[in-house]
Amino acid sequence: MTSHVMPAHSDSHSSADNYLTASKGFLSWAMTLDHKRIGLMYLIGTMTAMFIGGFLALLLRAEHLSGTPGFVSHDTYNQLFTLHGAIMVFLFIIPSIPGALGNFILPVMLGAKDVAFPRMNLCSFYLWVFGAIFFVGALLTTGLDTGWTFYTPYSTNTSQTNVVLATLGAFILGFSSIFTGLNFIVTIHTMRPPGMTWFRMPLFLWSLYATAIIQVLATPVLGITLLLLAAERMFGLGIFDPKLGGDPVLYQHFFWFYSHPAVYIMILPGMGIISELISTFSRKAIFGYRFIAFSSMAIALLGFLVWGHHMFASGQSEMVTIIFSALTFSVSIPSAIKVFNWLATMYKGSIVLATPMCYALSFLFLFTIGGLTGLFLGALATDIHLHDTYFVVAHFHYVMMGGTLVAFVGGLFYWWPKMTGKMYNEFWGQISALIVFVAFNLTFFPQFVMGSRGMPRRYYNYLPEFQVYHVLSTIGAFLLGFGLLLAAIVLITSLFKGRKAPANPWGAATLEWQCSSPPPLANFEKTPTVGNPYDMQSVVWDPDTESFVRRGEVPIVPDESEQPAHA
Amino acid sequence: MATAVEPHDEHQTDHGHDDWHHKPFSAHHFDNAEQQFDSGKLGMWLFLVTEVLFFSGLFCAYAVYRANHPEVFIYASQFLDKYLGGMNTIVLIFSSLTMAWGVRCAQLGQNRGLIIMLGITLFCAALFLGVKTFEYTEKAHKRLLWAGAFASAEELGKTGSQVFKVGEPLPKAEFEDRVMSSLGTITKYWVFALAIPVIIGGIGFGVKSRPALTVAASFLISIVAIIIGIQVSIAIHHAQHSGDHSAAHAAHDGEEHDETEHGEHGLAVKEDAEHADDHAHDQKEAIDEAAAVAASKQETIAGEAMDPVLGDMTSAGPTVDDKSDHDAPRNANIFFSIYYFMTGLHAFHIICGMIAISWLMVRAVENHFRPDYFGPVDFVGLYWHIVDLIWIYLFPLLYLIGH
Structure with missing residues (x-):
């Protein structure tokens, strides 16, 4: 892509000439280097994965309507929960927010034309596709019954399913994740425009930055672990096989050294979205900006020190379990800092209950429950009782689904007008948020109860x-599926029936709302003004354009002392 | 005035901006060459971090198993030829020098120097692989394989045809013959592979394509260097081996001590062939030392609790009862699992580096690099240094234990 493709002549720009319409045809999408198109492709891919994973979950729940064997065999059941977990974790939650929303929003929010390495960005998407093909290959050939954690020695010696195919799929997806993270770190370091200092970055960018650090530091360890696992299964390497002198618990250490930080890959971007939503829809600057920014970094770093809490029952020494337990509690501090800052932001704000805010409020409830139940599992004595029960299942669904997925859907509603140029139907959006919130609790709260009473996962x-x-949970699950489907229908309908979105429908002060909706190919028609991202007083409602506009037309030109990030 | 978001307006008299966007290898979303270079460099460093972490899992596994089974590592590393490993170390360090020199050439705009330096680096990389080819082949014939493969060889033994112990070579002559004939076959295949550069070169010559000719040259350099690497390894091997025959034979009557003695012999042979008497004397001392070490090792092994759960996997049925001095510690093959995985992954990185260097050569021949645009050379150079660095850690950790 050379310079002449950049149609940046401000005079020739019409509002119709945006990134969606700038070029046409299949190849213009398949070979695009534009971060916005790649983000949209990621969005379609990850949403497809989510609905497949969700469908598998509904099959599982339907099977549990009665305690006797139902319509699937026990082998099929093992495969269903494995693929539900693997697809949701590797194909949906980890890539969804960074890959879809992050790719689209990060450069625009930062005021850059693109991410630092557009080709690597496209490569990352195609790696995701290849990884997905490997998973689908495993699904269609033999299925996979190891659980998403691929624990040895079952995965290496016992399982009759195509474990190698699935691990190689996860390996490839790991590279996709690394490329995204690497791109984001470099973009944030070197592509900030004049005036965009570290502490003028919106908190979504801070959270993506923290996420990217984890992606770059943790994912390679998963990569080597999965390679060792594949080699173990194919050649009998022996590293994880006690018969040959190896140690299966070493696999668990390696796996969780990645997969625990990966939990924060999943939740941190969600927290970043919530920071944006709460501030915008409370019409109030975010409270405790630096605390939220630094708590993201603290979570990223602490996340590397707690992997042992997945292995309390694996025969670690007592000293090790005590240390891991204590470190686990320490993660709750930065998480709580965020929650309290969000609450303080809403305090005395003029809260607008638009759909994204409804989802953000759901997030606050669900994530808090998920986080606090994590303390039960981090405490050694209670963990022995709750270990491998539905309590654990409910806990991580409250965090992963009630946290990340709800934040993702909220963020999707929030940025949908920017991404597509269409407004969705507010009423039905709010209804979907309500259904999701109620149905989610109906699905997973009973699991806390039955887990604490001894129902194993x-x-x-x-x-x-x-x-x-189980029956309550199943009813909730189907309602939840309906709620999410409704959200998808609301969004998709808006593409055809929605009214045209203004540049800034929400009154947010971050940069992405200063370009038109959808953004032009080069993101901005004129240099955006970089100011305080949470200065809500800087924008006012303009009834003529039905949009928020900057107060006063004189942009604050960055003064000469403010250099671009790379200078 | 130049900002990342400023629209590119040709009517504006911002010449620096325009110049930048009209240079051949400027990416549109950067403001200037400096930003592009800095981004690339930061990206490369981050990638190197992921590479280090990628290997860290293996180093971790190494540390765990060495801490748990030190006797396995002391015993099994004797089967690695430290002279070949040392030669490879020198080759890679030298290639790092030429790579760094090549980067300097690119910075100074010395295109010819850059091409020569890249060629030497590529040659060294392939030489490394040639030596590795020899090492792997020799070990394969000695049954020095990873745990699972060894177990299956053992099963073969149970069916009655042969019983192997870890590292037990076949009868001397037969073993040598088999290694040499395998290496001969491999060399022959590489000679056949010379057809690849010939064909690509022919096509390139026919259509007058400089890139094709450069690719052909890269292939030629690589294949020739691999063949040279194999032959040099054979020569080094024979140099050590002839030592065995002259001295060890007399001293120890053909006992299979050669592995522990390899080092001393090879060194002595190289040092001086004339002082044969002194040499033999030295040799005998060395052998005694080695025997003492072996004996003490044996004690260590006996002292280490033999985990009954793990079973006795390495010494197969018939030899369980009469443990000689040369019995391997239990699960000695786990060392080779780690050895093959680490060196194999490293060799894979060498191959990736060779592809990257060939790509640089194509671009260098096309005159792409200039003092204000040499990023790719710099970045591949960084990659090449990390690959060398990993080997510098692998060499002592695998080859130099207990020497």
Whole structure:
């Protein structure tokens, strides 16, 4: 892509000439280097993965309507929960927010034309596609029944399914994730325009930056672990096989050294979205900006020190478990800092209950429950009781789904007008948020109860005393599926029926709302003004354009002392 | 005035901006060459961080197993030829020098120097692979394989045809013959592979394509260097081996001590062939030392609790009862699992580096690099240094234990 493709003559720009319409045809998408198009392709891919994973989850829940064998066999059941987990983790939650929303929003929010390495960005998307093909290959050939964690020695010696195919898929997806993270770090370091200092970066960017650090530092360890696993299975390497002198618990250490930080890859971008939503829809500057920014970094760093809490029951020494338990509690400090700052932001704000804000409020409730139940699991004594029960399942669904997925959907509603140029139907959006919130609790709250009463996870059958909880959970799951489907319908309908979106429908002060909706190919028609990203007083409602505009037309030209990031 | 978001307006009299965007290798979304270079460099460093972490899992596994089974590492590393490993170390360090020199040439705009330096670096990389080819082949014939492969060889033994112990060579002559004939076959295939550069070169010559000719030259350099690497390794091997025959034979009556003695022999042979008597005397001392070491090792092994759960996997049925001095510690093959995985992954990185260097050569021949645009050379150089650095850690950790 050379300079002449950049149609940046401000006079020739019409509002119709945006990144969606700048070029046409399949190849203009398949070979695009534009971060916005790559973001959209990621969005379609990850949403497809989410609905496939969700469908598998509904099959699981339907099977649990009764405690006796239902319409799937026990082998099929093992495959269903494995693929549900693997698809949701590797294909949806990890790439969704950075890949889809991050790719689209990060350069625009930063005031850059693109990410630092557009080709690597496209490569990352195609790696995602290849990884997905490997997973689908495993799904269609033999399935996969190891659980998404691929624990040895079951995965290497016992499982009859195509473990190698699936691990190679996860390996490839790891590279996709590394490329995204690497791109984001370099973009934030070198592509900031004049005036965009570190502490003028919107908090979504801080959270993506923290996420990217984890992606770059943790994912290679997963890569080598999965290679060792594949070599173990194919050649009998012996590293994880006690029969040959290896140690299967070493696999668990390696795996969780990645996969625990990966939990923060999943939740941190969601927290970043919530910071934006709460501030914008409270019409109030974010409270405790630096605390939220630094708590993201603190979570990223602490996240590397707690992997052992997944292995309390694996025979670690007591000293090690105590240390890991203590470190685990320390992660709750930065998380709580964020929650309290969000609450303080809403305090005395003029809260607008638009759909994204409804999702953000759901997030606050669900994430808090998820986080606090994590303390039960981090405490050694209670963990022995709750270990491998539905309590754990409910806990991480509250964090991963109630946290990340709800934040993702909220962010999607929030940036949808910017991405597509269309406004969605506010009423039905709010209804979808309500359904998702209620149905989510209906699905997973009973799982806390039955887990604490001893219902183990990953079991095909259960005792009659658990049936009432399972039935409640199943009803909730189907409602939840309906709520998410409704959200998707609301968004997709807007493409055809939605009214045209103004540049800034929400009154946010971050940079992405200063370019038109959808953005032009080069993101900005004129140099954006970089100021305080949370100065809500800087924008006012303009009834003529039905949009928020900057107060006063004179842009604050960055003064000469403010240099670009790379100078 | 130049900002990342400023629209590119030809009517504006911002010449610096325009110049930048009309240079051949400027990416549109950067403001200037400096920003592009800095971004690339930061990206490359981050990539190197991921590379280090990628290997860190293996170093971790190494540390865990060495801490748990030190006897395995002391015993099994004797089967690695430290002279070949040392030669490879020198080759790679030298290639780092030429790579750095090449970067300097690119910075100074000395295109010819750059091409020569890249060629030497490529040659060294392939030489490294040639030596590795020899090492792998020799070990394969000695049954020095990773744990699973060894187990299957053992199963072969149970069916009655042969019983192997870790590192137990086949009868001397037969073993040598088999290694040499395998290497001969491999060399022959590489000679056949010379057809690749010939064909690509022919096509390139026919259509007058400089890139094709450069690619052909890269292939030629690589294949020739691999063949040279194999032959040099054979020569080094024979140099050590002839030592065995002259001295060890007399001293120890053909006992299979050669592995522990390799070092001393090879050195002595190189030092001076005339002082044969002194040499033999030295030799005998060295052998005694080695025997003492072996004995003490044996004690260590006996002292280490033999985990009953793990079973006795390495010494197969018939030899369980009469443990000689040369019995391997239990699970000695786990060392070779780590050895093959680490060196194999490293060799894969060498191959990637060779592809990258060939790509640089194509671009250098096309005169792409100038003092204000040499980023790719710099970045591949960084990559090449990390690959060398990893080997510098692998060499002592694998080859120099207990010497």
